[in-house]
Amino acid sequence: MENDKKTVPALKTPELLSRMLDCVGSPVFAKDGEHRWIYFNKAFCAFMGRTAEELLGRDDRAFFPKDQADVFWERDNEVFRTRAEDVNKK
Numbered sequence: 001m002e003n004d005k006k007t008v009p010a011l012k013t014p015e016l017l018s019r020m021l022d023c024v025g026s027p028v029f030a031k032d033g034e035h036r037w038i039y040f041n042k043a044f045c046a047f048m049g050r051t052a053e054e055l056l057g058r059d060d061r062a063f064f065p066k067d068q069a070d071v072f073w074e075r076d077n078e079v080f081r082t083r084a085e086d087v088n089k090k
Contacts, residue, residue, distance in 0.1 A: 035059040035076050 018039075021028050027044035029037055036059050045052055059084065060069040081084045 031059075031076060033080060036071055 016020055021041040024041055025048040029040035029044045032038045036057050037055050060072040075086055
């Protein structure tokens with residue numbers, strides 16, 4: 001019976017997580033301590049209307065007006081300080 005099992009190629013954990021998050025319909029992203037995007041899913045790219053290449057390593061100030069980007073930076077700073085997630089709700 002064991003021969004009936006299909007062999008599935010092993011995925012490394014980061015690759016598996018990335019594939020799973022790309023299936024999520026809501027934008028998901030992570031930033032480094034300098035506020036630069038270091039991870040995002042396909043829904044985030046669609047939300048931003050940008051390619052992954054345009055977003056990776058950039059920050060909010062590259063795409064949003066200063067007053068709006070400043071709000072995002074303050075929220076990020078709170079996340080960095082508390083390590084709590086920040087979920088934007090509709």
